[in-house]
Amino acid sequence: MPSLLITDPGAGAIGRAASGHAPIEGDPRSLRLRAKAPLRVSFAGGGTDVAPFPETEGGAVLSATIARYAYGSLTPRPDGEITVSSEDLGVSLQFGVDDHLTLDGELDLAKAAACHLGELAGGERHGYDLRIHSSAPPGSGLGSSSAVMVALVGLLRDRYGLQMDAYQVARTAHRLERYDLGIRGGQQDHYAAAFGGFNYIEFLGGDHVVVNPLRIREDTLAELEHNLLLCFTGRTRASDHIIADQSARLANAEEETVGGLRAQKELATAMKHALLQNRLHDFGGLLDEAWNQKKRISPRITTPYIDEAYAAARAAGAVGGKITGAGGGGFMLVYCEFDAKRRVAAALTELDMTVEEITFAPTGLSTWSPR
Numbered sequence: 007m008p009s010l011l012i013t014d015p016g017a018g019a020i021g022r023a024a025s026g027h028a029p030i031e032g033d034p035r036s037l038r039l040r041a042k043a044p045l046r047v048s049f050a051g052g053g054t055d056v057a058p059f060p061e062t063e064g065g066a067v068l069s070a071t072i073a074r075y076a077y078g079s080l081t082p083r084p085d086g087e088i089t090v091s092s093e094d095l096g097v098s099l100q101f102g103v104d105d106h107l108t109l110d111g112e113l114d115l116a117k118a119a120a121c122h123l124g125e126l127a128g129g130e131r132h133g134y135d136l137r138i139h140s141s142a143p144p145g146s147g148l149g150s151s152s153a154v155m156v157a158l159v160g161l162l163r164d165r166y167g168l169q170m171d172a173y174q175v176a177r178t179a180h181r182l183e184r185y186d187l188g189i190r191g192g193q194q195d196h197y198a199a200a201f202g203g204f205n206y207i208e209f210l211g212g213d214h215v216v217v218n219p220l221r222i223r224e225d226t227l228a229e230l231e232h233n234l235l236l237c238f239t240g241r242t243r244a245s246d247h248i249i250a251d252q253s254a255r256l257a258n259a260e261e262e263t264v265g266g267l268r269a270q271k272e273l274a275t276a277m278k279h280a281l282l283q284n285r286l287h288d289f290g291g292l293l294d295e296a297w298n299q300k301k302r303i304s305p306r307i308t309t310p311y312i313d314e315a316y317a318a319a320r321a322a323g324a325v326g327g328k329i330t331g332a333g334g335g336g337f338m339l340v341y342c343e344f345d346a347k348r349r350v351a352a353a354l355t356e357l358d359m360t361v362e363e364i365t366f367a368p369t370g371l372s373t374w375s376p377r
Contacts, residue, residue, distance in 0.1 A: 035132065037375045039164050041078040043156040044071035044367040045141070045148040046198040047236070047330050047339050050296040051274035053252055053303050054267050055192035055209045063267075065209035067194045068274040068281075071202045072236075073365040074141040076153035078161045083133040090116040093139040103133055109187065115151065118182045119158035127166035134165065146238075147331025149195030155179040156199040160373045175371060176200035177213055190249040191332070202370025206278045226284045231364055232344055233286065235351060237319075238360040239312065241335035248332040251304045266302030273299060287325065290341035294326030300333065307333030315357050322346065322353040339364075 046069045054065030083089075090113050091098040099113055103124075107117045116136060138158065142150045156179045163170045170178065176196040183189050183196070197207055197217055204220040204227075255263035273296045280289040297316070301308050312329060315338065319327055323346025330337045338359070342350045351361045 035165065036082055037377070038082070039080040039161050039373065039375055041080075041157040041160040041164075041371065041373045042075040043153040043160065043199040043371045044202055044369075045074040045076070045146075045150055045153050046071045046195060047148065047337075047364070048194060048198075049274070049293060049328075049339075050277050051207075051270050052194070052300065052331070053192070054271045054274075055194045055207070056249060056253060058253070059256060059267055060193075060209035061211040063271070064211070065192075066271045066274045067192075067207045067209070068205075068277050069194060069198050069207065070204045071198055071367040071370065072148070073367045074148065075367075076140040076150060076157045076199070077138065078154075078157040079137045080161045080165055081135040083135060085133055086131060087133040088120060088136065089133075090120075090136045090138070092116075093137060094143065103131060114187055115155050115183065116158060118186045119155065119162055122178070122182055122186070123159065123162035123166060123168070126168060136161070142337075145336060147329060147333075147336025149198060149331070151189070152179065152183060152191075152195030153199040155183050156196055156371055160371045164373050164375075172200040172370060173197075173215070173217070176215070190253075192249075198370075200370050203368045204281070204366070206274065220278065220282060222281050223284060226281060226286065227366060229286055230281075230289075231366060233290070233341055233347070234364045235340045235342065235347065235354075236362050236364045237315075237338045237340060237354050238362075239315065239329075239335050239338060240358055240360065241311075248304055248306045248334055251306050255304060262302045263304065266299050269299040269302070270296065286341075287343070290325030290343075292326065293328055293339070293341050294320075297326070297328035300328060304333070309334060311357075312338070315354055315359060318353040318357060319350050322349040324350045 048067060048069040051067035055067055059065055086103045087100055089100045092113060101107060138154055140150045140154055142148045144151050156175060159175050159179045179196040180193050184191060193209055193215060194207055197215060201217050204222055206218040206220060208216040273292055277289055277292045280292060316327060319340050324340050324342040327338055327340035330339050340350060354361050
């Protein structure tokens, strides 16, 4: 298989424990394969999954996956060529199974996945056509690039018949994106995409991650969907500089950053309890507090436009809300009682935001063959 320079010595040392994934019938190397992995919204705890906080204090994030997805499709080829196409970027490339690839910013997620999973499988002489697509752009704050990587890992896992459960898929995707590709960020997105649903995820340092699925009442989920708005600011952002600023401030033990992260961790727990106890108005208020605490972590998290939009939402009746992801742009999640929903949507639309309702996705990574 094509090879890449591995920048993290442990990146290839991923075990093959017994998998909870049902194997696809037939020879996977001769089948067309499909995959989809959901995007996510994070409610509280973002930033506590970014080193060095998990190693020093342990992180915790409350998140849920939504009905927006990263998609992948793989079609076998009889020759030794691999093609990769991104429907979103309108970019494609082709390389041989024995080629040495360079990371040049062109479809690097797919390159890293193809190289690493091929090496785990022990090499392969036949190629394939790979197509990827996401229903949200990079920089949206919904974890789209990580969901793409999870979908790629799932596709190639099935292509080579590897035994990898959801934890191993998430761990592999995280190591490829954060270490091999050097893209700054945390761990939560990969685990959310792999597992799906509502999760309270604990980050205990290194690869020690515990995903706790939440058993939330159906009427609670229905009401939460009813009362949430997902609002696109019209601006995507590169999160690297925000993450770098946060990490530098944490390394310098800046009081505001450390305090904001500790508060985020406490709020993730408090919001989990509010959901499990059907206290949704309290949940909305805690979402407001999560946003206030998030802004303490780095001054780059908000912008004057975001502040203006949030103030307008609150004036129109929103109980709480926050920017999803690292901040600086992307999507804003807003909680409001149903009778205020139209007023809040109108206020944000006047500020040129795109406002939509939200639907949760109960399952994570899915793979199948259309035969």
